Amino acid sequence: MKKRLLFAILGLLIVIAVLAGVKAMQIRAMVEQGKKAVIPPDTVTTFAARAESWETSLSAVGSLTAVQGVTVAAELAAKVVEIAFQPGAKVKAGDMLIRQDTSVEEAQLPGAEAQVALTESVLARDVEMLKDQIISQADYDAAVAARQQAIAQVKTLRATIAKKTIRAPFSGRLGVRQVNLGQTLKEGDPIVTLQTLDPIYVNFALPQQELFRLRTGLPVRVTSDALPGPAINGRITTVNPLVDAETRNVQLQATVANPEEKLRPGMFVNTAVGLPVRKKVTAIPATSVLYAPFGDSVFVVEDDKKGKGGKVLRQQFVRLGERRGDFIAVTDGLKEGETIVSTGVFKLRNGQPVVVDNKLAPEFRLAPKPKNY
Incomplete structure (x- = not known):
């Protein structure tokens, strides 16, 4: 009995060992096959980083005010x-x-006008009588005063009627x-x-350090989240001569054309004052940037020097600057002329082989004008 049990256990161990050996050979074969497998290259669109001269601007948050605005009151x-x-x-x-009720004034007006006519007749007779010294100078002066009082009463009634007709x-x-x-x-x-909505004023403030660069006539671009589409252009019309003692900011006012009346008084807008000095930047499409908490990066397309040729990606961390339209400025980490992936960067990784195909590459512009605007 013991021998049978021993043979059974031994046979079971042999079966387990054989199965383990077969499984190990299968895993080894799969690992070898994985090492020999080649990942197919991904198709990407590219863009060559280029040097551009951008207008220097000063940004601020502004508030819209009507050129003329009033609450009409009684x-x-x-x-x-x-x-x-x-x-x-x-x-x-x-x-x-x-129009307010003027029935009382309109009823009084004919009597007042008749009184004017009467005093004028009396005054005309008194003029002749004064020449003949029939009446005294005091009587003549009283007639003149009575005429002036009658005329004043008519003017008062007419002014009251006019004020009750509000225009x-x-x-x-x-x-x-x-x-x-x-x-x-x-x-x-x-x-x-x-x-009055066209034109409209934009009031905003800038630090006193920028005062020496500000003057009337400088261009201003106005944008708003409530007003999608291209920026609206205007010009600075007033630079306040007084600097706020608490904030050390100088108040400015720009005048902006508003023919479609899309801008309304009380709205907050973003303003950018264009300065005559231009700055050189390395511009790339904003869609080519992979944003991440640990740093922003782009994928540079290079020749594959280790493999069998073709193109591979190199992830390059960059420091970004101002954004304008479809472009964003790179202040550090990228050189002019380097080719980068322009779209779909969220699905790429460092060292990945790629194939460049720009047939469907989008057109990037500094002042984009989508068709639905």
Whole structure:
């Protein structure tokens, strides 16, 4: 019995050893096959880093302000009897906005005008009577004063009627209506906002260290997250002569054309003041940069000196500068003329063989204009 058990155990060990040997041979064969395997090259698009001369600019966050903006308000207390505008509409200077109740003044006006006519007749007779010394100089002066008082009363009534007919003080676009028909307005009650939107002001500040480089007439580019598309151009029109004592910043104001009225007062925008001095940079497409917490890098395409020819990638860490349009400046780590991968860098690795095919390479521009803008 013991011999049978011993033979059984021995046979089992032999079977296990044979299986282990076969498995080891299979693994060794797979390892050898993996060493001999060649990874197929990936197809990439490339771009040659080039030297460019970029305009020097100073950036700041600005706020938009209307060239003319006001909240139209009632000057006198009265009831609204007519509303002659549509909210959000464009109006011209002098267009009527609302009319208040002027029935009392209109009823008093004919009597006041009649009083003017009467005093003028009396004054005309008194002139002749004064020549003949029928009346005294005091009576004549009283007649002159009575005429002036009557004329003043007519002017007062007409001025009151005019003030109760509220008109647009300048051309612009109206806002939300804040009155209703039949509402009794008090003096100073708001009626509607009125803003001139074209052109529009951009107010921003820059450090006092830049004051010597700033002057009126310098170009300004305005962009906003709320306004996709190309930058809107304008020029500096005012440099505040006073420097803020708390922030040591100088206030500037630029005027920007706004024919489509896309820019609105109160919006925050990004401003860039173009300076006459230009700087030389090494520009590459922004899509060629592999961004990472430990450092930004690009993949340089080089000849494969260790293999059988072809092209391989070398990951090169770079230091980046300003970005403009589709391009970004490289301040360190890359030389002019070096060929780099321009798209799809997130799927590449160092030492990977590649094949260059630029048939479908995108066109990179400093001032891109997508078709949907």
